[in-house]
Amino acid sequence: MDVFHVTDQQGKKITDGKTIDYIERVLGPKGHTTDGMKDCPGKRVGVHSFGNHTAIELIGRDxxxxxxxxxxxxxxxxxxxxxxxxxxxxRRIACVLYVNDNTTSGSVDDPNRLSIMEEQLKHIMRGCEDDDNVARTSFSMGFTHIDRRLHQMLFADRDYEGGGVTTEVDYPPSFKPKITVERCEEKGYSVVTVRCKDRAKLMFDIVCTLTDMQYVVFHANISSNGPYASQV
Known part of the structure; x- marks a missing residue:
């Protein structure tokens, strides 16, 4: 369970019933349900057969x-x-695809067709290499957020341990990321401070990374000023 302590723009506790009801409705299970999403899974990874779609996960060398x-x-x-x-x-690639049958526009349950698809996709992902660890192909089980699943796939791939080629980004001095970790002995936890250029889904990526590293986020303080972001 994630707990967020929120205040209004004046930094005061929210007491207005309509505002509280609106937050609960938007963040609840039906908050983003629309007729359009019934026909398209959008940002959700489905089960082997989810509605009229089948979800495929691929990871390998780009x-x-x-x-x-x-x-x-x-x-x-x-x-x-x-x-x-x-x-x-x-130089690694991870992708999640939703597919359906070309004729029926429905999900595919035939194990023979799925087996043929998996084998051919594995061949494509391996390229000229014979090592099965170079690429993986699977059909997802259960529900999860696509971005969250891609985080998990790349973290499990652990490409950062293989000495892959990385490009050093030449940030302007004001935008260069600054990350510090301090141990708070009296409270029994560590304080991670991230200061960098703000962008969409920055907090999501940071929380996913910490979660994948088996850390628990107890609370956070987040602020942004123009193009800059500070997350503690």
Missing amino acids: RPGLLSEISAVLANLHFNVTVAEVWTHN
């Missing part, structure tokens, strides 16, 4: 033309790609 080859394999097997999201890091 190279030019890889997505084109994946799309060609799925097209030849008569699958439509309805939703896809792809992340890359250190």
Whole structure:
């Protein structure tokens, strides 16, 4: 369970009933349910067969033309790609795709078709390398947020331990990230401070990273000023 302590713009406790009801409604399970999302899974990774879609997870070594080859394999097997999201890091690629049957526009339950799809996608992801650890293909089970799942996939891949090629970003002095970790002995936890250029989903990425590293976030103080962000 995540607990967030929020205040109004004056820093005071929220007591207005309408505001509290609105927050509960928006953040609740039906807060983002629309008719459009019933037809498209959007930002959710489904089960083996989720509604009219089947979810596929791929992770492997990135190279030019890889997505084109994946799309060609799925097209030849008569699958439509309805939703896809792809992340890359250190020449590794992780992606989650929603596909359905080209004829029925429904999910695919035939184990033979799924087995053929998995084998061909593994062949594409491996490229010219024979090591099975180079690439992995699977059908997701359970529900999760796509961005959260991609975080987990890349963290489990542990590409940062393999000495991959990284490019040093030449930040302007004012935007160069500053990260400090201090031990708070009297309270029994560590204080992680991140100061950097603000961007969309910055807090989400930081919390996911700490969670994947088996740390628990007890509370946080977040502020932004123009293009800058500070998270403690």
